[in-house]
Amino acid sequence: MIKDWKILSSQKTNSLDDIIKIILKNRGLSSSKEISQFINPPHPKDLTLSDFQIDKQEVQKAITRIKEAKSKKESVVVYTDYDADGVCGGTIIWEILHKMGLQVMPYIPDRVEEGYGLSIKGIDKIIKEFDPGLIITVDHGITGSEKIDYAKKKGIDTIVIDHHVLSKSPPLKHKAHSIIHTTKLAATGVAWVFARQLHPQGIESYLDLVALATVADLVPLIGPNRSLVKFGLEKIRNTKRIGLKALIETAGIDQSRIGVHEIGHILAPRLNAMGRLFHALDSMRLLCTPDEDRAVELAQKLNRTNKERQVLTQDTVSHAHNLYLSSQNNKKLIFIAHETYNQGIIGLVAGKLVESYYRPAIVISKGEIYSKASARSINGFNIIETIRTASEFLVDSGGHPMAAGFTVKTEFIEIIQKKLEDIVEEKLTPDLLTNTLKADCILDNNFLKTEIYRGLQILEPFGMGNPPPLFITRSLKINDIRLIGRDNKHLKLFLDIDGKNIEAVGWNFGRFYPDLLKNKFVDIAFTLKENHWNGQTNLQLNIEDVKIPERQQRQ
Structure with missing residues (x-):
């Protein structure tokens, strides 16, 4: 995919301070107060409920109901989602209630048998197994009014802890006992804020799980999330959580150097793998276990499952690419459905299609009667809003502007495809389909050194909403x-910078190899990184794009 390059600042850089000022301005920060809060975010314990945009009255109602459940010795079920955010948030709520002395059990639905969120089947199952008086949902429930109503008729109250986009109908407020909700945080962040109000003792120790889930769920690292992740990363680097330590060790990560990259690309995929292919309860067991041997056993299981997930994803992505290309479909929406696709990975496949073709993608795992869909979008196009325009044909839907999912009767797939394609054709403008690389500024050769990289770390944590x-x-x-990696998919350049050989690595940039020649020149868009290998530390450029200089093209 050819990218347009847009340089956000033309200001000349003469120092590290100049570079930092440019980056802050590009992030929309100009006042001294904004800059101070960005660089030195307050500790999460010092933030108020209004800072998190969480309703104080709803929190108090939920606390009162939980205390009532304790006094009545009611059984409580923490009904959580099967992804990393749901597992981490569910762990916090389950452990806090357990510490408070409640009769509490965790419940994670089976992705295939029950699907996402509350279900009649799941509610009936927990009634049979636990006979609860109270259900607490984590990372779902905001669109589950019918299921909450069903539970209410069975004599069960529901507290919703969620961060997904509210559905417009039917109204949820009259059905749920209380709703702890904001779209500004990951569900684990919402769970942590609620737990802080419910039982503040030792609550800071859970920030490791909050950071893990916030990064895993691709929540923008701005505002309160900067606080949660910045201080959460410190907790992860020193975590006492036995299961998390085992997962870190099994993954081969230096715990003292864990950052957003290690969470997003190494730890979170392992936690997610169980829920994608099997059952997520083992991920939760790992986070909760006090037994070191059990932790190692579970961490190794997650590791093996993630390898299976990687192979399955690669095969499915390849199949989806071929299916899309053979269809010769020039629509603005990529829409692919197949009966062999595993429900647990269709979101990953949709994401890969967006990366390759830069247009929204919906990938469907077709079933005999019902089919599951996962959608990913591009910047500026709200995919969940688009999906909900076809709600009359959907069994359910949920998600965020950039990532969503839905269930549809298989017989309606073609109708849904036509309706959504038409809407996307109308609403998705050509400018949104332009894949634009936005660089902060041009950096002269003399700034390509370790001191600059280290100076920029003042702006961490980097991630969604605050990219490197x-x-x-x-x-x-x-x-x-050189070409490196399996199948020579990756590119490594050795660049002459002030007489020094500096490495630049481009992941999945092997296709550029024929166009780049030794002793010739190249324009590079990149982020800076320190590479630690064999006891040595060196500056590395991580390539985001390359171009042949115009003067060289004319030769």
Whole structure:
């Protein structure tokens, strides 16, 4: 996919301070107060409910109901989602209630048998097994009014802890006992804030799970999330949680250096793998276990399952690519359905299609009667809003502007496809379909050094909403070039920078190899990184895009 390059600032950089000021301005920060809060975010314990945009009255209602459940010795079920956010949030609520002395059990639905969120089947199952008087949902429930009503008729109250986008109808407030909700945080963040109000003792120790889930769920690292992740990363690097330590060790990560990248690309996929292919309860067991041997056993199981998930994803992505290309469909929406696709990975497949073709993608796992769909979008196009325009044909739907899912009767797939394609054709403008790489500024060769990288760490944590600073440097001489990795998919350049050999690595950039020549020049868009290997620390450029300089093209 050819990208347009847009340089956000043309200001000349003469120092590290200049670079930092440019980046802050590009992030929309100008006043000294905004900059101070960004660089030195307050500790989460010092933030108020209004800072998190959580309703104080709803929190108090939920606390009162939980205390009532304790006094009446009611059984309570924490009914959580099967992804990393749901598992981490469910762990916090279950452990806190357990510490408070409630009769509480966790429940995670089976992805295939019960599907996402509350279900009649799931409610009937927990009634039979636990006979609860109270259900607490985590990472779902905000669109589950019919299921909450069903539970209410069975004599069960429901407290909803969620962060998904509210559905417009039917109204939920009159059915749920209380709703702890904000779209600003991950569900685990919402769970932590509620737990802080419910039982503040030792609550800071749970920030490791909050950081893990916030990064895993791709929540923007701005506002309160900066506080949660910044202080949560400190907790992860020093975590006492036996299962999390086992997972870190099994994954081969240096615990003292864990950052957003290690969470998003190494730890979270392992936690998610169980819920994608089997059952997520083992992920929750890992986070909760006090037994070191059991923790190692579970961490190794998650590791093996993630490898299976990787192979299955690669095969399915390849199949989906071929299906899309053979369809010769030039619609703005990619819409693919197949009966062999595993429900647990269709979201990953949709994401890969968006990366390749830069347009919204919906991938469906077809069933005999019902089919499950997962959608991913591009910047500026609200996919859940689009999906809900076809709500009359859907069994259910939920999600966020950039990622969503729905269930549909298989007989309605073609109708849904036509309706959604028409809406996307109308609403998705050509400018949104332009894949634009936005660089903070041009960086001269003399700034490509370790001191600059380390100075920029003041702006961490980087992630969604606060991406790593992206720079462009032009006309860098290539000293050497190699293909690396399995199937030679990746690219490594050795660049001449002030007489030094600096490595630049482009993941999945092997396709550029024929166009780049030794002793020739290249323009590079990149982020900076420190590479720690064999006891040595070196600066590395992580390639985001490359172009042949115009003067070289004309030769």
